[in-house]
Amino acid sequence: MNTDALIRSSRRTVLVVEDEATNRELLGYILGESYDVLTAVDGVEALEVLAGHPGQIAMILLDILMPRMNGIEFLKRRQQDDTLSRIPVIVLTSDKDAELETLKLGALDFITKPYDMPEIILARVRRIIEFVEDRQIIQDVERDELTGLYTRGFFFEYCRRLPAPPRGERRDVIAVDVDHFRLVNEVYGKGFGDRLLCAVADGIHDVVHAGFGIGCRGDVDLFYVLLNQRRDYEAVYDALMRRVHQLGQSNVRLRMGVYQGVENTRPLEWYCVAAKAACDTIRANYTRGVVLYDDKLHERELYNERLIADMESAIAQRQFTVYYQPKYDIRGETPKLYAAEALVRWIHPELGFISPGAFIPLFEENGLIAKLDDYVWRQAAGQIRDWRDRLGVTVPVSVNLSRMDFYDPRLKERLLDIVKENGIPIESFVLEVTESAYSQNMDQMLKTVGELRQAGFHIEMDDFGSGYSSLNMLCLMPIDALKIDMKFVRNVASSSTGYRMVELVIEMARALGVPAIVEGVEDEAQYRLMKQVGCDIIQGYYFSRPVDAASFEPLIAGK
């Protein structure tokens, strides 16, 4: 039985309000075939029965002339009550004149006395119940409860049924997204988050009412609008932002993506995704609020889709190669090879060399990164073992852990398995965790990293300076080295502030009792400066760019 049939077939309860015992009995008898029947002798008792069966009564059959509270008075009471007014009423009457008045008071139908044949009464009751329930279901799924905008499903359905725009006119789709909504909710509370969504919805209402348009809440903090083409999207954006600023938090920001010229050639969903993709390109760009979807964006999307589609086969065909960049200890007279960082490279058979900057953020977004990380970890661990076996040297190699990896409850076991399978010392398999990963889910990260460290892994905090660690948090972090973001280093030669920053970070590492590693050191001048400020370990082109395993071996020999 499908859901519809199930709902239709379940027994409803109807309330018969009638002072005449014979009529009550008779109706109860007729309706009892298909319904559970409750009775009341007048309006007062009817209200009591309704109060005692909240949400259970599907229909009221109401006599008009009754003692204490008559049908008219009851209908007036019902109208003033939101819950009661949802229950449909059929009036039982032998009085034609009463019909108009009861209609005005919200009655939906009449059953005249003497009663019609039972089949007719049952059919009327059934039809009214179905009509009212269907209407309620439609209302429930049509509108988003919080914002009053159309729901996603209804939006697409309505748009599909829209006639094409008149010749010469075009329609656009805009996607509006609240930047960092999850964070906004966390910082200002869910109540504020809800008010914010309502403010955006109100703004969208204004836009839609100003000209032809339909808007919906497409996802938690995502809105879509289909509207007649216009040129002033910056003004639309500003109007929405004014609504947001009225809530009193000036640092909440919206992003808006626009697809211009919707055609019939693709489903509307596609254009919405495109508008959303456009608005996602300014996720971290606080200077722009509106982006128009264009061909370049489209090309990049296609390129990204290609990378995602090719990823699995690339692993199978070993298109990913692990490169190693040495880290040198510069504390002594002469720099000594200290360790290496494993970095992945993708040599695509058709697209050629693909920068990790192009595919890693992409894979991080859709979760594919876990698979790639696993691949890199295994390669790196195998390499440590290989060098140990052939060269008799254990070179510690650090691998990167993505934020996504921490969602895997088996992370520690997976890493321990790799170490065990390759028979390498656990401290030679170093884990790099970016600082920004810590700041996103601090408690969980501190716990997991703490467990990894307890298991014997060495942890390096990568990209220090990229996140927003507080000093308090830094003290709590279980780490074995601080790696400084290369951006600081780039500023060193040119600015005294940059220089001072590096000094500060190195002091911080000292305070934590861990070495400071600076990566991205490119030339002699930078190297000297780093040595001068007391940096412990250096990684960068000054010593070597990342190289394949075979090319790395001479560096080990020179150790």
Place this chain on the structure above:
Amino acid sequence: MITLESLRAYGANVDEGLARVMNKEDFYLRMVNMVLGDASKFDQLKAAVEAGDAKAAFEVAHALKGATGNVSLTPIYRPICEFSDTLKGHTDQPIPPQCLPLVDEAVKQFEIARNL
């Protein structure tokens, strides 16, 4: 004892009454007995008419009209119906004297039916 035959002979529209209760004879007879078993409504009607209380007379007649109509006790229903329709909308005026025989007829038919 009231039977379908005696009701038919009396003039009740038994077929219509039965159809209204999905041809359940025992239930129909129970309903008829219920209507005939309660003489209080007719007592109220007579008292209201004697007192010249048009409003009360109309309300009682209206109720009787529904009940007797539903069980198709036609000989009672007809005069009651006519009486109630005449009074409707005029309950602020005295009961028209020409209506009084309708009440007498209804009461008489009620007594006949009770003795079937």
